Amino acid sequence: MAQRLTGADGVSKKTSRVRVAVRLRPYMSRQDEKDEGPCVRGLDSQNLEIINWRNATETVKYHFDVFHGEQTTQQEVFLSSVKPILPHILNGQNASVFAYGPTGAGKTHTMLGTAEQPGVIPRAVREVFNLVSAKDEDEGWDYSIGMSYLEIYNEKVLDLLSPNSQDLPIRENKDKNILIPGLTYTVLSSFSDFDKHFIPATLNRTTASTKLNQRSSRSHAILLIKVVRTQRALPHRQQTGKLYLVDLAGSEDNRRTGNQGIRLKESGAINLSLFTLSKVVDALNSGTAARIPYRDSKLTRLLQDSLGGSAHSVMITNIAPEYRYYFDTFSALNFAAKSKLIVNKPFTRETVAVPVLPVKRSREEHEAGGSGAEPHKKKQKDEKKSEQDGSSPSAHYHSLSEPSVMERLIALEKLMMSCQDKDRQSVLKDVAQSRKEIQELKEKQREFERKAVLLSQLAKEKSSSKDEAAFKNTLAPLQRKQPNVTKPNKQQAVVQPLQVSQLQPLQHLAVVRKQSVCVTKKEKKLSEIVEPPGGKENMKESSWESQLDTSVLDESKQKILHILNTGCLKELKGLQQIGDKKAKLILGWREIHGHFTKLEDLTNVESMTQKRFSSFMKANILSAMGK
Numbered sequence: 001m002a003q004r005l006t007g008a009d010g011v012s013k014k015t016s017r018v019r020v021a022v023r024l025r026p027y028m029s030r031q032d033e034k035d036e037g038p039c040v041r042g043l044d045s046q047n048l049e050i051i052n053w054r055n056a057t058e059t060v061k062y063h064f065d066v067f068h069g070e071q072t073t074q075q076e077v078f079l080s081s082v083k084p085i086l087p088h089i090l091n092g093q094n095a096s097v098f099a100y101g102p103t104g105a106g107k108t109h110t111m112l113g114t115a116e117q118p119g120v121i122p123r124a125v126r127e128v129f130n131l132v133s134a135k136d137e138d139e140g141w142d143y144s145i146g147m148s149y150l151e152i153y154n155e156k157v158l159d160l161l162s163p164n165s166q167d168l169p170i171r172e173n174k175d176k177n178i179l180i181p182g183l184t185y186t187v188l189s190s191f192s193d194f195d196k197h198f199i200p201a202t203l204n205r206t207t208a209s210t211k212l213n214q215r216s217s218r219s220h221a222i223l224l225i226k227v228v229r230t231q232r233a234l235p236h237r238q239q240t241g242k243l244y245l246v247d248l249a250g251s252e253d254n255r256r257t258g259n260q261g262i263r264l265k266e267s268g269a270i271n272l273s274l275f276t277l278s279k280v281v282d283a284l285n286s287g288t289a290a291r292i293p294y295r296d297s298k299l300t301r302l303l304q305d306s307l308g309g310s311a312h313s314v315m316i317t318n319i320a321p322e323y324r325y326y327f328d329t330f331s332a333l334n335f336a337a338k339s340k341l342i343v344n345k346p347f348t349r350e351t352v353a354v355p356v357l358p359v360k361r362s363r364e365e366h367e368a369g370g371s372g373a374e375p376h377k378k379k380q381k382d383e384k385k386s387e388q389d390g391s392s393p394s395a396h397y398h399s400l401s402e403p404s405v406m407e408r409l410i411a412l413e414k415l416m417m418s419c420q421d422k423d424r425q426s427v428l429k430d431v432a433q434s435r436k437e438i439q440e441l442k443e444k445q446r447e448f449e450r451k452a453v454l455l456s457q458l459a460k461e462k463s464s465s466k467d468e469a470a471f472k473n474t475l476a477p478l479q480r481k482q483p484n485v486t487k488p489n490k491q492q493a494v495v496q497p498l499q500v501s502q503l504q505p506l507q508h509l510a511v512v513r514k515q516s517v518c519v520t521k522k523e524k525k526l527s528e529i530v531e532p533p534g535g536k537e538n539m540k541e542s543s544w545e546s547q548l549d550t551s552v553l554d555e556s557k558q559k560i561l562h563i564l565n566t567g568c569l570k571e572l573k574g575l576q577q578i579g580d581k582k583a584k585l586i587l588g589w590r591e592i593h594g595h596f597t598k599l600e601d602l603t604n605v606e607s608m609t610q611k612r613f614s615s616f617m618k619a620n621i622l623s624a625m626g627k
């Protein structure tokens with residue numbers, strides 16, 4: 001299907017949608033099937049549903065161009081998703097077919113297959129030969145078929161037909177065709193000739209994978225079939241059609257394994273190219289993007305003339321039914337479809353555990369005014385019981401309800417939805433709620449201050465030592481720090497609320513903040529209690545933290561970490577000392593490396609020196625407490 005896009009130059013261009021097919025592979029073992037029900041299932045030839053991780057009584061329904069269920073044969077996948085685009089190659093047009101999905105979900109099976117069940121690649125190449133030989137001689141064209149085979153590993157283009165070659169450049173000629181100078185191109189005389197070259201080259205890749213551990217699923221394998229047709233008569237016009245058949249790197253979240261070193265670099269490269277591919281597919285299919293970001297990764301740069309534009313493209317997203325693939329399946333489906341529908345219906349009646357973050361749930365319950373809480377509790381109770389005897393299907397949700405998995409799901413959803421709608425609203429709601437709480441604390445603080453002044457006056461009036469002792473005794477147990485009091489009378493009035501406020505940590509923080517900022521002449525001594533001599537500026541970076549309640553300090557740090565990990569550009573810019581450039585650098589870092597596991601990771605972001613980081617922390621913690 002073609003549609004019109006307006007380019008950055010304002011010129012209207014015709015561009016093709018990428019057809020998206022999803023293929024669900026069957027269970028790999030009987031036992032798996034017996035133990036667990038599937039977490040995803042097909043509804044018809046275009047729709048499927050997956051359990052909603054936020055609420056297992058709901059499913060999320062997706063619509064695709066084609067859905068291939070577990071029983072779909074290799075032949076059926078080829079006939080419905082690939083064969084229809086092949087005739088275009090003979091007319092000088094380009095096409096691409098790529099298999100996307102997590103490791104083990106069936107990409108290689110779909111693209112390569114086995115001797116008994118050949119996949120898309122052998123079927124497509126055979127079909128191209130058939131189409132060429134079926135061409136009528138009288139049409140006046142000569143056809144030639146050739147191949148190149150390469151992989152993109154760590155953003156390097158490597159020639160699989162000449163395995164000793166180095167990283168090859170990608171160029172674009174004046175006609176906007178993408179070329180790879182130095183890439184081996186082999187002319188093929190027949191399908192068996194193709195086999196002769198393709199199989200050893202594939203083995204090259206497999207050998208490398210054994211040596212380098214998992215390299216195969218960590219590189220994108222790209223087979224290029226070129227059909228060149230030349231007019232026999234003058235002016236001997238020549239047309240070239242290109243077909244890219246791509247087995248993409250596994251889309252699983254490589255971060256989960258705690259990758260380091262070479263693995264981290266690989267996962268960064270894979271994330272970058274798959275993320276760019278998703279943006280390109282999205283831009284092509286939404287028809288709204290002014291610029292399609294082909295140049296942002298080697299993969300998309302290479303596929304530029306065969307993905308979108310006048311090219312015909314099909315993405316086959318491979319998914320697996322097992323629960324252990326849930327996160328990868330969910331993210332693969334979100335990659336493939338930008339729209340989805342939440343359906344309020346249990347997926348399977350037995351598996352109605354609710355893998356929802358406790359925080360989130362309490363807010364939902366609060367909003368629902370407590371209604372529905374009882375069945376919910378009962379469900380959990382039942383679930384607990386059956387877990388104990390080991391028979392609960394809800395045990396599948398264990399991995400889903402792990403905080404790290406939940407966090408990644410939330411982050412993923414935010415990324416997919418560009419931090420919009422419900423999540424944005426809930427963040428805003430949280431902020432509004434926090435502001436309200438802080439306001440209330442400020443009110444209480446003022447009240448304490450008034451009382452303190454009153455008490456101080458009373459203390460002055462009653463000079464009896466007995467009374468004074470009693471007064472001190474009442475307050476002593478709540479006192480957190482014994483300041484170096486030189487003028488007790490003046491300080492007492494202000495110190496008392498501080499002591500009382502320690503009943504509630506947040507209140508205490510508000511007090512410290514308020515006092516350290518609003519220093520009047522009279523209150524100067526107080527600020528000296530909270531801050532060391534020499535003032536705030538000269539305070540050692542660590543010493544200001546030690547003045548604060550640790551639990552609230554931790555809470556503030558968690559909040560900052562949460563924003564760093566899940567905030568969109570606007571939310572990041574809402575942090576102190578984070579401008580547009582830094583916010584973008586943070587987003588970029590997150591894109592490549594994943595979550596910040598601790599706040600100190602921020603120093604890995606470009607231009608965030610240790611000094612800037614310390615100042616960032618101070619400003620944000622004080623701000624979080626004092627707003």
Ligand SMILES: Nc1ncnc2c1ncn2[C@@H]1O[C@H](COP(=O)(O)OP(=O)(O)OP(=O)(O)O)[C@@H](O)[C@H]1O
Nearest residue numbers: 025026102103104105106107108109110216217250
């Ligand atoms: N539709 C299917 N029918 C039968 N078996 C399948 C199907 N899809 C995948 N398999 C089998 O599942 C296993 C994993 O599939 P495959 O190797 O294709 O996954 P992959 O996504 O390519 O993984 P990797 O990224 O590691 O290359 C293989 O044994 C494969 O034969």
